[in-house]
Amino acid sequence: MARETGITTARSFSPRAAVLIAFLCLARFCAGQDTPMISGGVGFFSGTNKGPTSFTPTAMPVVAIPITQHFLFETRDYLIEAVTPRKNNQSDQTLLLKGVSFLQLDYLANRHATFVAGKFLTPFNTYNERLTPIWIGNFQDNPLIFPIGNMGGGTTGGQLRGSLYSSNRVNIDYASFFSANVGGKQFKSSRSTGDRIEAYFPKQRLEVGFSIDKMFEGNHPYATGAHFWWQPSGGPMTIRSEYAHGTHAQGYWMEFGYRLSQFKGPDSFIGRFEPLFRMQQVFRNSPDSTDALPGVDTQRADFGLDYFLPHNARINTSYSRQFSSTGNGNIWKTGLVYRFMFPAWPGKQ
Amino acid sequence: MRRQTLFAIALMQCSCLLGLAQTAGTPSPNKATSKPSAEQTKPAAIHATTEEQGERKFRENCSRCHNAPEDLPPRITGTVLLHMRVRASLSEADQKAILRYLAP
Numbered sequence: 001m002a003r004e005t006g007i008t009t010a011r012s013f014s015p016r017a018a019v020l021i022a023f024l025c026l027a028r029f030c031a032g033q034d035t036p037m038i039s040g041g042v043g044f045f046s047g048t049n050k051g052p053t054s055f056t057p058t059a060m061p062v063v064a065i066p067i068t069q070h071f072l073f074e075t076r077d078y079l080i081e082a083v084t085p086r087k088n089n090q091s092d093q094t095l096l097l098k099g100v101s102f103l104q105l106d107y108l109a110n111r112h113a114t115f116v117a118g119k120f121l122t123p124f125n126t127y128n129e130r131l132t133p134i135w136i137g138n139f140q141d142n143p144l145i146f147p148i149g150n151m152g153g154g155t156t157g158g159q160l161r162g163s164l165y166s167s168n169r170v171n172i173d174y175a176s177f178f179s180a181n182v183g184g185k186q187f188k189s190s191r192s193t194g195d196r197i198e199a200y201f202p203k204q205r206l207e208v209g210f211s212i213d214k215m216f217e218g219n220h221p222y223a224t225g226a227h228f229w230w231q232p233s234g235g236p237m238t239i240r241s242e243y244a245h246g247t248h249a250q251g252y253w254m255e256f257g258y259r260l261s262q263f264k265g266p267d268s269f270i271g272r273f274e275p276l277f278r279m280q281q282v283f284r285n286s287p288d289s290t291d292a293l294p295g296v297d298t299q300r301a302d303f304g305l306d307y308f309l310p311h312n313a314r315i316n317t318s319y320s321r322q323f324s325s326t327g328n329g330n331i332w333k334t335g336l337v338y339r340f341m342f343p344a345w346p347g348k349q
Numbered sequence: 350m351r352r353q354t355l356f357a358i359a360l361m362q363c364s365c366l367l368g369l370a371q372t373a374g375t376p377s378p379n380k381a382t383s384k385p386s387a388e389q390t391k392p393a394a395i396h397a398t399t400e401e402q403g404e405r406k407f408r409e410n411c412s413r414c415h416n417a418p419e420d421l422p423p424r425i426t427g428t429v430l431l432h433m434r435v436r437a438s439l440s441e442a443d444q445k446a447i448l449r450y451l452a453p
Contacts, residue, residue, distance in 0.1 A: 033423060033424060033425065033426045033427030033428070033448070033452055034425075034427040034428050034431070035424040035425050035428060036425075036428060037425040037428045037429065037432075039429075064428050064429075064431070064432045065428075066427065066428050066431050069431075072431050072432065072435060074432060074435075106435045108431070108434065108435070111440065111441040111442075114434075114435055116435070129436065130414045130437075131414070135415070136414055136415045161435070161438060162438060163438055163439065163440040163441070166440035166442060166443065171440060171443075173438035174438075175438070200409075202409045205409065205413075207413070229413060231412075231413065234408065234409075238413075308416065310419070311419060311420075312418055312419050312420070339418065341418055341420075341421065341422070341425070341429075342422060342425070343422055343424045343425050
């Protein structure tokens with residue numbers, strides 16, 4: 001019995017786990033504030049989309065292992081179980097999704113350049129890199145235009161990114177990548193290339209950026225995008241927006257958030273609320289059943305209300321009304337998210 | 350008996366006077382805060398400026414996407430900042446300023 005267990009363990013010991021352990025061993029040499037960390041979020045979500053309700057417990061762990069001050073190994077995985085209750089005493093329909101969002105090795109060469117190799121989040125506009133973590137995004141659903149330019153979210157290849165210029169007036173960042181034709185379930189990728197450049201004005205709290213992607217396979221689809229973020233006066237209001245144009249469709253989303261921290265502080269009962277509004281539209285130029293975008297012109301208005309609980313927990317709620325020629329509908333979402341962050345092993349503070 | 354009482358009172362007064370003299374010779378923490386010497390002012394001012402700068406950088410860069418975590422173990426602040434330097438394309442100077450602010 002013991003032998004059987006040993007064989008099973010050896011078989012299920014994936015190369016990825018071996019890489020992770022190897023990096024953890026290397027990271028043992030790091031000291032002080034550079035202890036490897038385990039971070040991420042867990043959440044329980046429910047959604048009612050034009051009738052049926054589903055529940056999706058989700059875990060999204062992040063592991064970051066620094067190896068000296070120049071190398072960083074980092075990975076983020078996801079585990080999502082979609083549960084859809086069925087009527088007439090039938091058993092619930094469940095679907096387990098698990099995968100790698102990114103698994104990359106970063107080499108911080110100098111103050112202007114960081115080289116990234118592995119599977120990374122496609123640097124197109126802002127949503128994919130910044131707002132897909134469940135503990136950050138205000139709405140459960142990705143924007144309708146998310147499939148444009150993001151290539152499914154992840155890309156396997158190499159990337160060069162960093163800060164081009166930084167001062168008190170403006171910060172200019174860039175990201176440039178290429179991806180190879182890679183098979184496999186978790187690291188599947190197509191030959192493509194892309195660039196993004198963005199400028200952030202700290203005094204105005206304003207950011208603008210432009211992105212471009214080009215794929216060298218199939219019909220050689222391309223995508224261009226622009227984003228605009230603004231925090232007026234550095235206050236509790238946040239405006240985020242993106243525009244994306246693809247081969248067969250184009251669209252935008254605009255999100256407004258207002259944290260009520262002006263009322264008795266951010267830790268008061270009222271101050272923990274954040275009302276949200278997101279407007280989004282997709283315009284179809286030509287049909288394409290494979291691009292994961294709505295088949296017809298679609299508009300959606302999302303009304304959200306988040307509540308920031310103590311201890312890094314948050315309640316997300318939203319109501320959306322979607323309009324399209326195939327039918328209008330209501331979408332209700334609620335969720336509870338907990339964000340965690342701790343060192344990979346115990347030690348002295 | 351009366352002489353002994355007077356001697357005890359005189360002794361107490363002396364000890365009180367000595368105590369007062371000692372207190373007057375040593376600057377109290379409050380006084381030190383209100384009137385620091387020039388040498389003391391410089392590092393404190395630099396520390397305050399650095400902290401303000403770090404806080405400003407934190408608000409400018411990190412608060413664009415998320416709130417500050419309520420509990421950040423000091424042992425992983427360097428790792429978090431390295432991670433965010435790549436993810437958010439932080440400049441090296443901003444990374445260091447925020448690190449000094451989060452883990453002075």
